[in-house]
Amino acid sequence: MTARVRHNDYGPVRPPALGGWEPSRTVTVVVPAYGDQEALDRTLAGLAAQTYPPRLLDVIVADDGSDPPLRLAPSAPARSRVVRVTSGWGRGAARQTGALAATGEVIHWLDADMILSREHIEAHMRWHHLIDYAVVIGDIRFVTSETFEPDEGTVQEYTAKVLESTDMLRDAGTSAYLVHTGATTSVSAALLRAAGGVNAGLNMAEDTELGYRLAQAGAVFIPDREARSWHVGESTVMRREKEVHRHNWSFLGDLVPELRWLRSHPRRQWLVPYVRVVVEATGYEDTRATVDSALAGTVPDVAVTVVGPWGKLTAERHSSLDDPLLDLRLIANLYAHEPRVTLAESAPPSAAPSPFLLTVPSGWTLGAETLAKLVRLADQDVTGLVCAALTETATGVVSARLERTAAYARARHFDGEPDDVVDELFGALWVGGGELGFTDVPEPLAGDPAKWRAVAAKRQEEIKVLEAEVAELRARLDEQPPPEPPRRNPLARLWGDR
Structure with a gap:
């Protein structure tokens, strides 16, 4: 039986300690990749060393047109394979290609240049044994080289601020999906299908757009700091934030209606209605x-x-007025x-x-x-x-x-x-x-009159509130005793009436 989570407050759900439970659900790790065989080999080696049972874990590398094609090194997990992206290109197409080939009950997205803790997959999967509509977000630290201490590294600034201000997303309201990232995120295959899969036409911000649709599918978003991973070097967002936003905001307004600031135009039409x-x-x-x-x-x-x-x-002959x-x-x-x-x-x-x-x-x-x-x-x-x-x-x-x-x-x-x-x-x-403002009088408002009547109605409401406040203050004033006459300052003769 899946746990009941109110809003995004997953706090009452207590996952088992790492190493202290018996997993049973299968997971497919989908690794979209384009070139950089060396980084992929390192990531696959980290997957082979996971504490999650190998019999329950398989890996799909979605090769997005690499030349030469990517291959599996001997250090890769035994149950690994490469699938070639044949329809479209880019991150969205690669993620969707991998998802369609996956057989696990849970799909775990993972970038091809990640260094993983041995408990990374296990930390994710313990939540999926408790909540079948969970989206688990791993902890990513950015480091400067491949040699680092486990506690080293920095968290992306935006993510750190959101997690801190929302009690690790428990108080995030409807915006928890904004920290959804494809670098290390897991979701049940059933929930992914219910949300419509990955948008294969997006090469950037596909993780944000998917996160929004997962939210509409009922997801609860759970960041887990014990699902540790590291990325060598800064992310594209960290290096070119303004350019990334300029690019992504050109289309996210169409796809994510909750990003209201992207829909400021008063008459534009958008792909997804609010x-x-x-x-x-x-x-x-x-x-x-x-x-x-x-x-x-x-x-x-x-x-x-x-x-x-x-x-x-139908288009058959009929009476125009007596139909x-x-x-x-x-x-x-x-x-x-x-x-x-x-x-x-x-x-x-x-x-x-x-x-x-x-x-x-x-x-x-x-x-x-x-x-x-x-x-x-x-x-x-x-x-x-x-x-x-x-x-x-x-x-x-x-x-x-x-x-x-x-x-x-x-x-x-x-x-x-x-x-x-x-x-x-x-x-x-x-x-x-x-x-x-509902009425059964069939007089619909239209165009600019609608706008100005709404503004007028809003101002009338504000006036009523202010009038009530003024009346209350006057009533309080009437209840106060009259002020005592001012006492003359004994130093007035020396300093003058100041």
Whole structure:
């Protein structure tokens, strides 16, 4: 049975001491490599000396077009092989090639120029025996030469700051994936498949992008300082940080919607939406009001799925005005060329890789700031579910639901009602829909008016808060006794009235 981890707080899970447990899970170590046979030989020799049982460990070297081709030295682990990258090139293609060839229950990524402690793989794998949605991040120290003491070396500055400020990621909220690195990271093969595998088209930042998708698949990220490794020389990021960021940020904005600072443009469209909105197709006017209002708010990177029996719409002759499926046909006409709207026969089981899924009943419209408020509520405590009560009928409460993709993905690892499991692991919240700007009046906002009405509404809220504070201060002032008259300074005659 896998352990239950709330948010990213893996602290209550106690892994066994190194050397004091009996492993049973298999692991494939995937080593993407391009040239530098000498460094590869050193890394493979370190894998051959691991304390993890050899019968449970195999190695795949993914040769990314080296010339001459890479080979296995006699010092490599017995169960090692080289696979050639034949589709594409670069780190993403090599990692994906190796992952597709892997047979282990766990895949352990490892750069080809690493020096490993003997317990490195064992330290990783003890977590995977306890948590099947774990992503374990090894400890990397950068040293100046191949001869060093075990405690020597420096940690990359960004990683060190993040680990220190988040209690080793236990308080990292939704951003734990930002320290995910392909240099020494392990993940279950099943979780990797659920996340969609490695993006084979990326040659840089493929580990960050994969880390984000693993987070949406429900991963908990665990850095382990006992999974020690060393890298001779500085990393590319350490040597050319500004250039690396300039390169990577040109495409990460499309792929990782949580990097909000990369999406500052007010009208750009992005590959992965921040929120996936689902609306069931009913009447033409009601459906249009809901969909248009979702697209018109201050959160610009939104996509909408309209669910309906679209397969019933055929090109056969039909009455233009008396068609029994007229409303459905009008909705299809309206959004035929809107790239942010998808027509689907059923609701998507998950919004992944988008971090949020909002389900709204047809006929209810969102105010300009409604979606932004919902997301802020969810992010205050990394809440897994926010329900907005819209109205009550004879059959129950009608609500809009904002689901956190990562929370529901993790809930699928456990038995029980998904909402209950999400509440246990991430928390759930009910709020009044009117407070967030939901209304059943079909008057969707659009364009710049949406922006300025939202700003006006926000300022009105701020004014109310300030007025309440002023009233409270006046009440306190009225309760105070009148001040005593000032006492004359006996030195005033000497110094004057100063």
